[in-house]
Amino acid sequence: MTSAFVRHSYDHLREEEEDSSESSLAELVIPGAVSEAITSVSVMPNISTNKHTSDANPATTGVTSKPHNLESTNDGAEMNPHRSVCLEVFRNTWDEFYEWERGYCEARLVALMSERRKGTATLTSTAKTARPTSPPGPIWVIPCPTTTIDLSGVLADFDAGPQYESCTPLNGNVYVGDDPDVMPFLPFGEEDWDGYPLPDGGRKRFAYEGYIGEYSELAWMSAFDDPDLDCILYATTNRLASMSISYAQMDATGMFARTPRLPLLSAPSGDPPGLEARAAKRDFPPFPSLPSPGSSRPSPPAVLSTLRTRIYPLFCHNITCIRQICPTHSEGTPYPHATIPEKKSVYLVDNDSSPCSPTCFLLIAKPSGTALASSTFPNAVLPHAEHGQRGATGALRPAILDSWSAADRDTLITLLELDADARPCDLAVIMKKSCNDIFRFRKRMFPDPMIASRNSGKAPLKPSKHGTRDNILARAHATTPGPAMPPALVCLPTCSASASACATIFAPFAKDVNVNPSGLPKGAIKTAVQRESAAAQNAAPAGAPSVHAIRSNVSGVPLRIPECRLVAIWRLYGRLLVDTAVEVRRSAHGYGLFLKESVLADEFLMEYTGEAILDPTCISRDHIIAHRQRNYLFALHTTLGVDSSLAGDPSRFINHGNPPNLVDGSMSVGEGIANVYSHVEITNGGHGVVLYAGTELLLDYGPKFFKQISGGDEDGDEEDNVNEENVEREEAKKYTYWDDDPEYGEAEEYKE
Numbered sequence: 001m002t003s004a005f006v007r008h009s010y011d012h013l014r015e016e017e018e019d020s021s022e023s024s025l026a027e028l029v030i031p032g033a034v035s036e037a038i039t040s041v042s043v044m045p046n047i048s049t050n051k052h053t054s055d056a057n058p059a060t061t062g063v064t065s066k067p068h069n070l071e072s073t074n075d076g077a078e079m080n081p082h083r084s085v086c087l088e089v090f091r092n093t094w095d096e097f098y099e100w101e102r103g104y105c106e107a108r109l110v111a112l113m114s115e116r117r118k119g120t121a122t123l124t125s126t127a128k129t130a131r132p133t134s135p136p137g138p139i140w141v142i143p144c145p146t147t148t149i150d151l152s153g154v155l156a157d158f159d160a161g162p163q164y165e166s167c168t169p170l171n172g173n174v175y176v177g178d179d180p181d182v183m184p185f186l187p188f189g190e191e192d193w194d195g196y197p198l199p200d201g202g203r204k205r206f207a208y209e210g211y212i213g214e215y216s217e218l219a220w221m222s223a224f225d226d227p228d229l230d231c232i233l234y235a236t237t238n239r240l241a242s243m244s245i246s247y248a249q250m251d252a253t254g255m256f257a258r259t260p261r262l263p264l265l266s267a268p269s270g271d272p273p274g275l276e277a278r279a280a281k282r283d284f285p286p287f288p289s290l291p292s293p294g295s296s297r298p299s300p301p302a303v304l305s306t307l308r309t310r311i312y313p314l315f316c317h318n319i320t321c322i323r324q325i326c327p328t329h330s331e332g333t334p335y336p337h338a339t340i341p342e343k344k345s346v347y348l349v350d351n352d353s354s355p356c357s358p359t360c361f362l363l364i365a366k367p368s369g370t371a372l373a374s375s376t377f378p379n380a381v382l383p384h385a386e387h388g389q390r391g392a393t394g395a396l397r398p399a400i401l402d403s404w405s406a407a408d409r410d411t412l413i414t415l416l417e418l419d420a421d422a423r424p425c426d427l428a429v430i431m432k433k434s435c436n437d438i439f440r441f442r443k444r445m446f447p448d449p450m451i452a453s454r455n456s457g458k459a460p461l462k463p464s465k466h467g468t469r470d471n472i473l474a475r476a477h478a479t480t481p482g483p484a485m486p487p488a489l490v491c492l493p494t495c496s497a498s499a500s501a502c503a504t505i506f507a508p509f510a511k512d513v514n515v516n517p518s519g520l521p522k523g524a525i526k527t528a529v530q531r532e533s534a535a536a537q538n539a540a541p542a543g544a545p546s547v548h549a550i551r552s553n554v555s556g557v558p559l560r561i562p563e564c565r566l567v568a569i570w571r572l573y574g575r576l577l578v579d580t581a582v583e584v585r586r587s588a589h590g591y592g593l594f595l596k597e598s599v600l601a602d603e604f605l606m607e608y609t610g611e612a613i614l615d616p617t618c619i620s621r622d623h624i625i626a627h628r629q630r631n632y633l634f635a636l637h638t639t640l641g642v643d644s645s646l647a648g649d650p651s652r653f654i655n656h657g658n659p660p661n662l663v664d665g666s667m668s669v670g671e672g673i674a675n676v677y678s679h680v681e682i683t684n685g686g687h688g689v690v691l692y693a694g695t696e697l698l699l700d701y702g703p704k705f706f707k708q709i710s711g712g713d714e715d716g717d718e719e720d721n722v723n724e725e726n727v728e729r730e731e732a733k734k735y736t737y738w739d740d741d742p743e744y745g746e747a748e749e750y751k752e
């Protein structure tokens, strides 16, 4: 218990209080707020006299006396009439907390002991009825029976696995953001500084110099943080609030902050969060004076103009939350400066070769309604109104944006102010809107001529009139059905199922999908899919092009399902999150993940869970990755990565497979070919990794992955960069930027 240290200091202080000796306090080392509060208590002569002037109930407020006079301290705090009340409530709460905590800890220990000592009721029952005196005596000594287990038979065949770090199991992503600025310990510190010996006689050494450079100092050099202190302060503020003392008034006392610059509710730019934000992030012990869960504490000022000045309160970075305004996970962070748009709307596609969905803005058909020629989404058409229905002229209806709420617009404006050139597909994830609508909104917000004048110094590339979408699609390496779209049922033109068959499948779900996607009964879709796939097997229309044949590794029976249903079912599945049975086994590359049950094409497998970390932390963790030669970092989008190296689920063992190729319109399947694809899904957060076919699950990690892990390129290899630029340049020369599409404005010519 860390409290012992501070309690001791406090007791000492109270003794000193008698003679108000300030000089003796100077030697105490007490963290910020307490130090200040206690110092003030000690120099305040009237604080503990019995003047019951408060009409608040002492039992709930913790106030036993209230001084008439304004407090007078050596820092000139006369101006704050609430300070003395705050100090007294704090002091009483402090005493009550430690009194309560002692009984609480003892009761916990007794309960733990009774668990261990099933059958030995005597001590347990005595201990439960009578509060143990201090020291608690026998409850600290738990005799364990000695048993010898003979493992020789088991160990004979035991094949020791490679040395792995521990990994905490997770059900959903945990938002970490950035690792602390202080280094808790040096990884691989137990290794010889010269590196441990390798079989080939060399030595491998952790390049700790670069790693250390990512941190400001060692953790043990930082100030001591007492976890009980937040609890006491939090209970104090709760009591003060019940006495109608506002948070602003409490803040003004300066005693609830770690430093005077850290107010309760909000932290100025660059500071760690105030008490309220810290309290929301941790579980306190059940001290009775804390606000009960769900009680309505005043929330941080939620005026949009305030929100505008900070990005975090705008939308929650917690992947399992992602709300636009999330008081639970948000915290004060530096306000990023607004950025100036660099890219013309039509040039947003420059570096974007991965359409996020069949309705991605990168794939929008020309006004003539030309069918999409796509290797990624072979039969995609624009779906229904939410994503941009085409009118008779082929132009997208402007009414779509008009249907956005004022809050939606406001949020997007703010996001675009903060990152003007953000990928529409990334913004779509945050906004839960289609990237196409976001793209159109951006066009309105940043008219291109304005950007053109800014960019006049640059020498963009010249487009040709051929192959716009095909080129983009040819460069798309992943089959990534899309993120961030509101639930929608997408039907493909090649589907051979009758309308009534579709209606039968979707009717029970469509209503719920629009209202409450996550409220669907578990397994409902799976049952529907199985029923449907069995029917499809028996009566697959002859020569139907839109049927995926999937080989089950368990039964060996190919399952078939009409494609239109796959798309719809995939969307529903993305929200059902029914994990598929898998097991971790040795594979050609360390461990790998294998199926234990048959799956259908596009069936949801599991979420890729881990710590959601921001870009700078991804970079600092790269040192470890490079040394360990194993990388569990999954890029979620340009801002966040999901790292399962310390915490995650079995999906972290999915190995890399080569990208599947299209052969005669069907995906190739086979040894070493990726049979899992991922997409960013908001419901319940993070990545849903979806299986196509095969036994060992293999996921195409993307072209940059192995370059990064081997320490090459990404931020350094100039020759490679030059080559890549040349390829990009050649590719870009083939582009047409929808120059005849009224949706995309006038023809945009790159100047050379």
Ligand SMILES: C[S@@+](CC[C@H](N)C(=O)[O-])C[C@H]1O[C@@H](n2cnc3c(N)ncnc32)[C@H](O)[C@@H]1O
Residues within 6 Å of the ligand: 589, 590, 591, 592, 629, 630, 631, 632, 633, 652, 653, 654, 655, 656, 657, 709
């Ligand atoms: C997410 S982990 C996959 C699980 C890993 N095999 C393990 O045992 O923990 C990714 C790492 O596995 C290894 N790996 C995965 N697929 C590979 C492949 N096709 N070839 C070589 N190494 C691979 C690499 O070390 C990579 O950094």
